[in-house]
Amino acid sequence: MKTNKRQDITLFIREIGRPVFTTHELTAISGKSASVVVQSLNHLVKQGLLMKIYRGVWAEQGPRAISSFEVISALFPRQRVYVSFITALHLHGIVAQIPQVITLASTAHTSRLRTKAGVFSVHQISPSLFNGFDWYRGESNFLIAEPEKALIDSLYLSSRKKKQFGSFPELDFPPEFSFKKAARWGKRIPEKKIRLFVLEKLKIIEASVKNKRD
16 A cells, blocks of 8 residues: 555656656645655655655656756745856856855845755845846756846845955956946945945946956
């Protein structure tokens, strides 16, 4: 009987239709209690068929490794987040160095999660800045800041007390990067002191880029 129950769980996992899923989703689809679902999933983990990414988040073990970006929506089901800061700048080709931590923007409190799929650092930004992102045009389905917005988000955080992103790795801006567009985002920062700081930093970066190109 126990084997049948576990086989039932695999059928419900297939019903979800993606490799990353949550205990909550399986409980809702199967109609089983959370404890029964977790027990069955832990057994599949022991068999090497599943991986436990984080509390309540699971992934199927397959020929392709699970991307860190694939698990974002499952890790943060109750808050909207988007990839920004150094991680987004890297994905846009502006920062060559691969970040060891996936950086996310949110209006919720700053937090940090260590998972089997990577380390995720959520940074709080002003609600007035929670925009300027779109779906990533790649294999994984996640929201990512536009290049200009990712830079402004980074400068915004560098102005805060903890001074995150106070210094950047080497930046390589493509010709289509718009410093005017970035400045428009900077002007939306509600706190005057922070807004002036960000716009001044942006001018310094733009001047440096112009000097390199001349």
